[in-house]
Structures are given as structure tokens and as C-alpha cells.
Amino acid sequence: MQLLLDSAVIDEALIAAEWGWVNGATTNPTLLAKSNLSPEKTLEKLSQCFKGPIFYQLVGKSIKSMKAEAKLAAGILGKQLVLKIPATELGFRATSQLSKKYTCAVTSVFTSSQALVAHASGARYALYYHNRAKRLLENGHDLANELVQVLKQTSTIVVAASLKTPEEVVEARLAGVQILSTNLKVLSKMVQHDLSEAALKEFNRNGIGLVSQ
């Protein structure tokens, strides 16, 4: 199981990296536009923040331009690169070619049949939007579970994004999702509980340890 930061803002990446339990980052064109650096510089800095995967989403509109874009991204991110490729007819075609050379994630998966094609195309990951699925699909609550079931015992791993609360992170994990990507606010909320703070205060109030408090 891995937790990733869903952001391309370097100040946020630095905070998450400092925590030590966030492995890498997922980006998309909208998230990259929120960085005050160029996409190249942003990706370079993200790769310095984290040891784990950095997901970059292709924006090219043809196989030729996607191949050129993938080469550029690989030049910046090296082994950390995961190419996010949209779940479209063009995207699946690109995945089946690019997955021979790069680690690929088919993104914006909204059905199990797309997840199956992602696997057949050689994608290492199938990424779906948890909160969007719940809001926009009739049976969106079941999507995480279904994707995990259909990709069971295959080499393709389910990744959840669009996780809006710690409870949604847990929902996705309970469905069996292995990689969970969310924003800094949700990640920071995941560690907090008033009862944890209260218990700590209670035990520290009259207690002693190896160092002075």
C-alpha cells in the first residue's frame, strides 16, 4: 500500500516529503498549471522531493506527439516516471505501444471494461477518480470494489485519486485499492484525531521520560 500526493505544488511536495510516509506524486495538466514553475522544472523538483513514482499525464493528441512527450518526461524523471494516459481509444492505442518502454497508468477509468483494456494494453496501473465516480455514476460507490475484482491476479494495480476526505481514502482501501493519491489537506487530516491529542496530554501531564518535556 502506498500513499501519494495529488499535487504539483512544490511547497506542498516539500511538506509531504518531510513527513516521510508519502512516497511520490500524481500530477495532471490542471495540477501542473497550479505550479508557479514550468512543467519541466516542476517535474524535476517533484523527483527531488520523493524517491517513489511521479505520475505525468500525456497531453499529446497523436501517437507521434505522445511518444515525443514520453521521451521528454523520461529525460526528466528517469525511472520514477509513470506515464498517465487517458482512457480513450487513442490513449489505449498509445498505452499498448508506450508500455513496452515505459511504466504506464491508464487514467480516468470509469468502468471495469476500461480497466480490463488497460491491463490488455500493458498498463501497470489503472487510475480511477473515487469521489467523481460516487457523484457521477449510478453505481459509483461500487467502482473501487469492481476494479479491484476485475484486476485481481493480473499485473495491473488499481490507483485511487479524487479522494476528498480521510474516510474516502479508507473506503478505497477497504475495497482493496493498493495506491491512494490525495491532496495535502486530506493527507494532513489523516493523522489527526482529538482523542489522540487528549490521550497524549493526559499521559504527559504528570509523566516522565528519558528527556525533559
Ligand code: G3P
Ligand atoms: O488528479 C486529480 C484527480 O484527483 C481528480 O480530482 O478533485 O478533480 O475530482 P477531482
